Amino acid sequence: MTTPLSSEKANHARYVILGAGPAGLTMAKMLADRGIEEVILLEASDKVGGKCLSSEIGDHIVEFGTCYAIWSHKYILKQMKKLGIKRNFLRAQRIDDRELMDYIRDGSGPFFLWQVFKYLRLRGRLMSRAESNDPEVNATLAQPASDWLRANNLGKIENMMHRVVTSIGYGYLNRLPLIHAFRWVDFNMMVTGLLKFTVMPDGGWQHFWNRFAEGLDIRLKQGATRIHRDSAGVRVVTADGAEFSGDQLINTIPMDAFCKLTDPSDAETRIAESIDWGGYTTSLLSVANWPHDVPVNAWSDTCATDANDGQILFSRFECDDEDKRQLFTVGQLSSAYGLDELTELALFSAQERGAADPRLVQQIVWSYMPTYKADAVRDGLIAAMAEMQGENRTFHSGASFSHEAVSTISSFNAQLLAKVAP
Numbered sequence: 001m002t003t004p005l006s007s008e009k010a011n012h013a014r015y016v017i018l019g020a021g022p023a024g025l026t027m028a029k030m031l032a033d034r035g036i037e038e039v040i041l042l043e044a045s046d047k048v049g050g051k052c053l054s055s056e057i058g059d060h061i062v063e064f065g066t067c068y069a070i071w072s073h074k075y076i077l078k079q080m081k082k083l084g085i086k087r088n089f090l091r092a093q094r095i096d097d098r099e100l101m102d103y104i105r106d107g108s109g110p111f112f113l114w115q116v117f118k119y120l121r122l123r124g125r126l127m128s129r130a131e132s133n134d135p136e137v138n139a140t141l142a143q144p145a146s147d148w149l150r151a152n153n154l155g156k157i158e159n160m161m162h163r164v165v166t167s168i169g170y171g172y173l174n175r176l177p178l179i180h181a182f183r184w185v186d187f188n189m190m191v192t193g194l195l196k197f198t199v200m201p202d203g204g205w206q207h208f209w210n211r212f213a214e215g216l217d218i219r220l221k222q223g224a225t226r227i228h229r230d231s232a233g234v235r236v237v238t239a240d241g242a243e244f245s246g247d248q249l250i251n252t253i254p255m256d257a258f259c260k261l262t263d264p265s266d267a268e269t270r271i272a273e274s275i276d277w278g279g280y281t282t283s284l285l286s287v288a289n290w291p292h293d294v295p296v297n298a299w300s301d302t303c304a305t306d307a308n309d310g311q312i313l314f315s316r317f318e319c320d321d322e323d324k325r326q327l328f329t330v331g332q333l334s335s336a337y338g339l340d341e342l343t344e345l346a347l348f349s350a351q352e353r354g355a356a357d358p359r360l361v362q363q364i365v366w367s368y369m370p371t372y373k374a375d376a377v378r379d380g381l382i383a384a385m386a387e388m389q390g391e392n393r394t395f396h397s398g399a400s401f402s403h404e405a406v407s408t409i410s411s412f413n414a415q416l417l418a419k420v421a422p
């Protein structure tokens with residue numbers, strides 16, 4: 001995977017990228033596709049791909065992190081094709097073991113297609129002005145998503161978001177500022193729903209990222225511990241004392257962690273203070289029996305607007321284990337609980353939903369879903385995030401600058417590229 005530069009230049013490049021997760025990797029690849037190969041990626045862990053964990057059980061792969069690509073993942077789907085990686089389609093998905101469309105139709109207001117057009121029109125207008133720092137737009141984007149949906153009589157879109165926003169861990173609509181729902185639920189999301197286009201890369205996401213990273217200059221186990229930026233350039237010191245330098249820095253790690261490594265600018269400190277990180281736990285359960293006849297099922301009561309963290313949001317059937325018990329993955333919003341409580345809640349919640357004798361097999365807790373504080377959005381956070389790009393020789397990307405999905409991250413990078421390498 002690592003192709004070092006010539007020895008005397010080995011630790012110097014035009015661009016130093018912090019983090020070899022989806023944001024760092026896609027930015028490095030986009031730069032390489034522009035003919036810019038003087039790029040070093042510094043990665044703290046011993047693997048690429050960031051929040052992706054593909055665990056092999058026999059010939060089946062369980063994804064504990066990144067799972068799906070949808071119609072919005074255009075860049076990633078193109079790369080899968082280029083790499084000759086097959087896409088496996090996720091078959092039916094349901095909510096309360098019912099067709100999702102039936103659940104959506106139960107929502108209030110006029111018929112669904114009309115609501116889709118109205119939603120996309122209003123969203124388009126607001127998002128085109130998201131960076132304008134207009135107080136009225138800021139206030140709208142700061143309000144809880146459900147307040148805005150209800151004020152606009154979009155009850156069916158609200159029901160749709162129970163599945164496509166809350167059940168996949170993006171937060172409860174009565175707490176989530178509208179900007180987050182808008183970033184994720186766009187035209188491409190509607191197309192995904194219509195075409196039922198949800199895929200997973202054959203061999204798993206870790207395999208995809210390993211292949212994607214081929215040819216990039218990635219230094220694994222080189223977590224940045226100190227960053228200096230001045231008129232001469234950028235210098236990054238890593239845990240083992242190695243030093244890397246460059247003309248520009250591209251940061252893809254969370255801003256609160258970044259600020260601890262450097263003398264942050266006022267704008268960087270402001271962003272770090274404006275973001276809450278939710279917790280998300282993925283657990284693999286073994287059950288004697290759980291009669292679901294579709295691979296993925298979510299529950300309306302745990303995804304509803306006023307539900308509590310900790311209950312399971314969805315279940316995905318994986319495969320049978322060697323004792324002929326069934327393996328299911330479940331997900332929980334988890335920032336309010338400790339590990340033991342989460343396990344208890346997962347087992348209890350599964351049992352309540354018909355799982356016979358559930359047992360925990362494997363569990364991982366992620367720091368997941370950067371959520372902007374409503375007050376910060378109202379005070380012009382979105383405009384500030386756009387304005388700060390390039391200051392102090394630094395560009396910022398990653399989940400907290402777009403949305404916690406590989407699709408939005410790569411689309412964001414495609415736009416940022418015009419500023420990074422004009």
Ligand SMILES: Cc1cc2nc3c(=O)[nH]c(=O)nc-3n(C[C@H](O)[C@H](O)[C@H](O)COP(=O)(O)OP(=O)(O)OC[C@H]3O[C@@H](n4cnc5c(N)ncnc54)[C@H](O)[C@@H]3O)c2cc1C
Nearest residue numbers: 019021022023044050051065067068224398399404405406
């Ligand atoms: C359970 C779960 C399910 C998900 N499902 C999907 C899905 O179905 N589809 C989808 O598109 N997205 C999904 N996501 C979201 C997706 O995984 C993230 O949005 C994406 O990984 C974020 O990429 P990133 O590069 O911004 O950050 P990360 O993935 O967090 O990568 C950051 C990288 O920086 C490294 N790093 C941290 N500190 C340092 C340092 N000091 N120096 C050097 N390196 C450092 C980290 O080790 C990491 O590799 C899911 C996430 C989770 C947790």
